[in-house]
Amino acid sequence: MLTILNTSLIGITAGSIYSLMALALVLVWRSTRVVNFAQAGQAILSTYIGYEVISRTNNYWLALPVALVAGAVIGALVDALLIRSLTKRSANGPLASIAPIIATLGLLGVIRSVVGMIWGGDLRQYKAPVSNIGFTFGHTTIPFSRYNLLIVITTIVVMIVFTVIFQKTSLGLALRAAAFQPETARLAGVKVDRIRTVGWAFAGATGAVAGVLITPQSGLSPNSLDSLLIYGFVAAVIGGLESLIGAAVGGLVLGVGLAFIREYVNSNLEFPSTFVVLLLVLLIKPGGIIAARRGRSA
Amino acid sequence: MRSRLRNLSFVAMGIAAFFIGDHVDELRVTQGMMVIYTVVAICSLVLLTGYSGQISMGHGALMAVGAYSAVLSRTYWHFPLAATFAIAVLGAAIFGALLGVAAGRLKGPYLAGTTLALAFGLPFITSQFSFLKGTQGLPYDLGNAPKSFRDNATEYKWYFWIAALAGLIIIWLLSNLLSSRYGRQWRALRSAPVSAELSGIHIGRSKVLAFTISSGIAGLAGAILAMSVKSAFPDAFPLVLSFTILTGVVLAGTTSLAGALIAGLLLVAIKEDLSGRVTDYFASGPHISDNLPVFITSFLLIVTVLFAPNGPKFRKK
Numbered sequence: 001m002l003t004i005l006n007t008s009l010i011g012i013t014a015g016s017i018y019s020l021m022a023l024a025l026v027l028v029w030r031s032t033r034v035v036n037f038a039q040a041g042q043a044i045l046s047t048y049i050g051y052e053v054i055s056r057t058n059n060y061w062l063a064l065p066v067a068l069v070a071g072a073v074i075g076a077l078v079d080a081l082l083i084r085s086l087t088k089r090s091a092n093g094p095l096a097s098i099a100p101i102i103a104t105l106g107l108l109g110v111i112r113s114v115v116g117m118i119w120g121g122d123l124r125q126y127k128a129p130v131s132n133i134g135f136t137f138g139h140t141t142i143p144f145s146r147y148n149l150l151i152v153i154t155t156i157v158v159m160i161v162f163t164v165i166f167q168k169t170s171l172g173l174a175l176r177a178a179a180f181q182p183e184t185a186r187l188a189g190v191k192v193d194r195i196r197t198v199g200w201a202f203a204g205a206t207g208a209v210a211g212v213l214i215t216p217q218s219g220l221s222p223n224s225l226d227s228l229l230i231y232g233f234v235a236a237v238i239g240g241l242e243s244l245i246g247a248a249v250g251g252l253v254l255g256v257g258l259a260f261i262r263e264y265v266n267s268n269l270e271f272p273s274t275f276v277v278l279l280l281v282l283l284i285k286p287g288g289i290i291a292a293r294r295g296r297s298a
Numbered sequence: 299m300r301s302r303l304r305n306l307s308f309v310a311m312g313i314a315a316f317f318i319g320d321h322v323d324e325l326r327v328t329q330g331m332m333v334i335y336t337v338v339a340i341c342s343l344v345l346l347t348g349y350s351g352q353i354s355m356g357h358g359a360l361m362a363v364g365a366y367s368a369v370l371s372r373t374y375w376h377f378p379l380a381a382t383f384a385i386a387v388l389g390a391a392i393f394g395a396l397l398g399v400a401a402g403r404l405k406g407p408y409l410a411g412t413t414l415a416l417a418f419g420l421p422f423i424t425s426q427f428s429f430l431k432g433t434q435g436l437p438y439d440l441g442n443a444p445k446s447f448r449d450n451a452t453e454y455k456w457y458f459w460i461a462a463l464a465g466l467i468i469i470w471l472l473s474n475l476l477s478s479r480y481g482r483q484w485r486a487l488r489s490a491p492v493s494a495e496l497s498g499i500h501i502g503r504s505k506v507l508a509f510t511i512s513s514g515i516a517g518l519a520g521a522i523l524a525m526s527v528k529s530a531f532p533d534a535f536p537l538v539l540s541f542t543i544l545t546g547v548v549l550a551g552t553t554s555l556a557g558a559l560i561a562g563l564l565l566v567a568i569k570e571d572l573s574g575r576v577t578d579y580f581a582s583g584p585h586i587s588d589n590l591p592v593f594i595t596s597f598l599l600i601v602t603v604l605f606a607p608n609g610p611k612f613r614k615k
Contacts, residue, residue, distance in 0.1 A: 035407035037355075037414065086604060098353045101410045102548055103603045105355065109541055109596025116589035222589075226537065230418050233411045268426050271419040278415055279400050282408055 002140065007263045008256055009144040015255020016155035020210035021232025022239060022247035023162070024203040029241050030179040031199030032083060038104040039207050040229035041111030042078065044222060046071035046208030047215055048119055051126055060129035067208045075204020079197045082107065116222045123224070128216035151213050158206060159248050166244065175199055234278045240288025250288070301477070308470045315462035319455050327458045329570050331526040334458075334465045335361075335519040337562030340546035341469050341555055342515035348552035349481060350508035351488030352401060355410050356417030357516045358540035364390035364517025365524035365534070366430065369438045379440060383464055386521035387514040394513020395506065402505035417540040421532035435531025438524045461522045468518050473555055475511070484508055538592060545599040568594050
């Protein structure tokens with residue numbers, strides 16, 4: 001019984017971070033219809049910026065907002081400088097449908113190599129701001145520490161903030177309009193290009209938070225967020241790639257599911273099962289487990 | 299007429315490879331093998347992306363499947379070298395067929411993500427099975443080169459010739475295939491899927507076929523890669539390899555085999571030569587030199603997609 005509880009707690013922590021990455025991918029997908037594979041690069045650059053702040057000031061609470069702002073700025077720049085002109089240029093031709101994918105992939109390479117040039121390839125570490133040792137009840141210590149609690153709470157806060165923005169503000173309305181009906185939105189006076197850039201900035205900030213949160217556990221190197229990108233993608237696909245709630249639930253389902261596979265089946269099966277889950281979802285229920293309102297179009 | 303010209307150009311390339319291999323030093327020969335497997339891998343994506351319109355960000359994984367198939371058949375069943383190449387093609391093609399059944403139903407970003415996950419995850423799978431020997435990998439026993447080569451300590455020259463021959467044969471087969479009925483079918487289903495279906499092309503089947511053949515060719519590239527490092531190990535097939543191949547096919551203009559040759563040469567030159575020169579010139583440290591090849595390649599990729607989204611024009615028309 002205790003094992004089940006412990007495994008769930010481990011899964012929820014991991015799943016929260018997957019949710020954040022999934023959310024970053026969903027935000028971009030909703031605004032521009034691009035799966036942003038460069039998200040791992042944007043997040044790693046923001047995390048390194050956060051790392052610099054920590055190693056200079058030794059203050060995690062300063063690093064988190066700095067990385068968040070950096071992530072937002074990077075995301076906005078990526079859209080304004082690259083994606084916007086790309087979607088205008090490659091309207092047709094054999095590469096039209098895959099050009100944005102390839103561009104984000106190229107961007108991932110550029111950012112990663114620049115990060116490698118500046119900081120080198122060594123694994124770096126910084127400490128979690130709060131205790132990493134599990135809570136103790138009586139004589140049992142559960143694998144859920146203050147830091148894990150911080151991760152979960154941060155994720156919940158991010159989710160609430162975005163839900164409020166999307167549902168309650170006029171900016172959210174514009175974001176939704178630009179995503180679902182760009183032409184109509186434009187006619188109604190929404191500056192679609194700028195709104196899309198805002199979506200990219202939100203996504204960049206979310207990815208940065210995911211990077212800063214996971215690093216005390218995973219370490220930091222130019223490719224330390226690659227696995228997070230894959231898990232985030234799978235989580236987003238489970239959630240249907242469209243909905244914020246879907247991303248959150250998808251991340252949690254994936255995190256908890258993988259934790260149980262590690263605990264009860266075989267720890268080596270973690271990645272193969274992720275791949276199988278991805279294929280099964282795409283083949284059986286391509287709209288995602290969280291039923292999307294309409295079919296997907298790539 | 300055109301097909302005769304094509305055959306002649308392949309013979310000419312074979313002769314050129316023979317003489318070049320004979321006259322350069324060992325470093326250039328190993329770089330030549332790098333060019334060969336890169337070009338073969340890019341050609342496999344020309345078929346997949348340029349013709350059938352599918353994307354794969356994980357062809358490095360299929361190369362790994364080919365390499366391991368070749369090495370395993372050599373280690374455990376002692377197949378002759380040529381047969382291990384055939385096994386590499388077969389193994390990767392079977393794997394690709396299974397994957398293709400799923401891939402044929404996936405659209406752009408989903409297929410990209412799925413293949414990316416594959417390229418990322420495949421190295422982990424080698425740790426599952428003890429006969430794959432984990433990160434250390436398996437040695438590829440190439441047998442002995444003919445005597446005259448052993449005397450000169452130039453066995454790599456021999457391997458280069460084998461690689462060049464295998465590469466030329468498979469690309470020649472591919473070029474024939476692309477100008478056949480199947481090539482036209484793939485073109486049709488990429489540019490106008492609905493009309494293709496109306497004129498009787500079975501889209502699903504065509505896509506799976508393209509994925510299968512493309513995987514088989516990638517498998518051969520993997521076997522050549524394994525031959526050039528005399529073993530198969532997971533780190534020989536990093537994510538960057540898959541990205542490099544994808545960059546190659548974009549630089550090649552996605553539909554041109556001649557473009558693939560140029561792109562392959564360019565990519566290897568960037569990695570092996572240009573980056574070193576640039577770092578030497580600016581006297582920069584290891585951080586720069588380690589990352590410069592990826593930087594230049596990725597930058598080229600972005601620039602190509604931005605300014606020549608359909609690739610530089612190598613196509614004759």
